[in-house]
Amino acid sequence: MKEESNVSHGTGSADSSAKQSAPSSLGLIGFDSFHFVVENLERSRHFYTDVLDFKEVARAGNDLVTRSGQQSIVFGAGEARVCVSTPLAQKSKAARYLRRHPAGVMSLGFRVKNLDQAIQFLEVRGGTFLSDPIEEKDDRGGSYRSIEIATPLGDVAFRFVERNDFSAFAPGFVDSGHGNAVRPENMFGIAGIDHVTSNGLTMQPIIAWYRDVLGMVPFWEISFHTNDVAQGRDTGSGLRSIVMWDPGSGVKFATNEPLRPFFRDSQITKFVDDNAGNGVQHVAFAVDRIIPTVEELKRRGVRFMATHPAYYRDLPGRLEKLGIHNVKEELAELERLGILVDGSHDRYMLQIFMQEAATLYDESRAGPFFYEIIQRAGDKGFGFGNFRALFESIERAQKAEADKGGQ
Numbered sequence: 001m002k003e004e005s006n007v008s009h010g011t012g013s014a015d016s017s018a019k020q021s022a023p024s025s026l027g028l029i030g031f032d033s034f035h036f037v038v039e040n041l042e043r044s045r046h047f048y049t050d051v052l053d054f055k056e057v058a059r060a061g062n063d064l065v066t067r068s069g070q071q072s073i074v075f076g077a078g079e080a081r082v083c084v085s086t087p088l089a090q091k092s093k094a095a096r097y098l099r100r101h102p103a104g105v106m107s108l109g110f111r112v113k114n115l116d117q118a119i120q121f122l123e124v125r126g127g128t129f130l131s132d133p134i135e136e137k138d139d140r141g142g143s144y145r146s147i148e149i150a151t152p153l154g155d156v157a158f159r160f161v162e163r164n165d166f167s168a169f170a171p172g173f174v175d176s177g178h179g180n181a182v183r184p185e186n187m188f189g190i191a192g193i194d195h196v197t198s199n200g201l202t203m204q205p206i207i208a209w210y211r212d213v214l215g216m217v218p219f220w221e222i223s224f225h226t227n228d229v230a231q232g233r234d235t236g237s238g239l240r241s242i243v244m245w246d247p248g249s250g251v252k253f254a255t256n257e258p259l260r261p262f263f264r265d266s267q268i269t270k271f272v273d274d275n276a277g278n279g280v281q282h283v284a285f286a287v288d289r290i291i292p293t294v295e296e297l298k299r300r301g302v303r304f305m306a307t308h309p310a311y312y313r314d315l316p317g318r319l320e321k322l323g324i325h326n327v328k329e330e331l332a333e334l335e336r337l338g339i340l341v342d343g344s345h346d347r348y349m350l351q352i353f354m355q356e357a358a359t360l361y362d363e364s365r366a367g368p369f370f371y372e373i374i375q376r377a378g379d380k381g382f383g384f385g386n387f388r389a390l391f392e393s394i395e396r397a398q399k400a401e402a403d404k405g406g407q
């Protein structure tokens with residue numbers, strides 16, 4: 001910890017008293033919402049309401065639309081809130097974002113217990129505020145206060161929100177009829193955001209920022225390279241990932257960076273290229289029952305990342321090795337739908353990834369972001385074991401094919 005020096009942080013005496021009484025935590029409660037910027041708002045409305053069964057809970061009121069130069073609609077399922085904006089004027093934040101990136105996440109919002117505490121905590125730790133706090137009261141006595149800070153994720157801001165019975169989604173927003181304050185039912189059982197994963201070309205500045213500014217601690221880390229499984233190839237791909245978390249609230253962030261050799265071929269490098277910088281790669285929604293969810297989403301036209309059949313041939317043996325004997329779901333069903341399994345010692349999770357938006361819509365401006373659907377049965381991990389399992393399965397299947405051909 002740096003002692004008082006010639007370096008001045010803000011106003012001298014106020015600063016030292018702030019240090020003495022610095023709060024011990026940011027006071028996070030959990031995710032509040034995230035803010036997505038798109039070129040085609042109608043397509044997003046169709047995706048969230050008709051496909052994912054989110055309810056349209058709020059939209060920007062006329063004054064806010066005029067002032068901000070952008071139209072925004074808020075979609076909700078359980079506690080998950082996605083605010084989707086599209087620019088109407090070149091001066092808007094959404095237009096600025098889209099001049100620099102394809103569609104993607106412009107800010108992540110978190111609920112805090114007390115905004116003053118959060119501000120004080122961030123101030124002492126060198127957080128960079130983007131503006132003064134926003135404060136608003138409604139006519140029923142509710143209040144909303146928030147502050148935004150810059151992050152090492154390029155143009156992604158973090159927003160901290162203290163809500164006290166505030167009826168609207170945010171100042172300037174009006175309800176669309178489904179009521180933002182309630183928990184909208186979702187036919188898939190989407191209850192909230194499970195985790196958020198970001199990508200960067202080098203993750204140390206991002207991890208250090210989570211630690212030093214937000215006060216988070218390491219939860220887990222892993223690296224995987226296809227070369228670990230198959231040496232001597234002239235192509236390959238790898239990544240390194242660290243998960244940081246806030247133990248008080250359970251908020252978790254995974255951060256990925258590319259791993260050499262073939263650094264430029266890593267899917268993480270490709271994301272950073274396609275996104276024109278660091279950014280949020282995916283958001284995972286937790287569901288109660290992944291099988292009927294995926295079945296219905298497929299019926300509604302959602303395409304998921306394909307899984308090689310060899311993964312399922314190896315799956316019984318892999319589950320045995322992991323000590324998982326209690327998978328309730330039929331493995332044949334998981335295979336039919338392409339759902340992945342990971343975990344250990346009778347704690348498992350089921351996961352599947354949608355194709356990235358640019359692929360789903362066959363349009364590069366739709367961006368490299370994608371959603372994950374996850375069902376947890378005890379396991380708290382992120383399914384990183386699946387990277388290796390998928391690649392090993394394919395390697396084994398290809399080798400078996402080659403051996404058969406040679407006989």
Ligand SMILES: [Fe+2]
Binds near residue numbers: 282
């Ligand atoms: Fe994930």
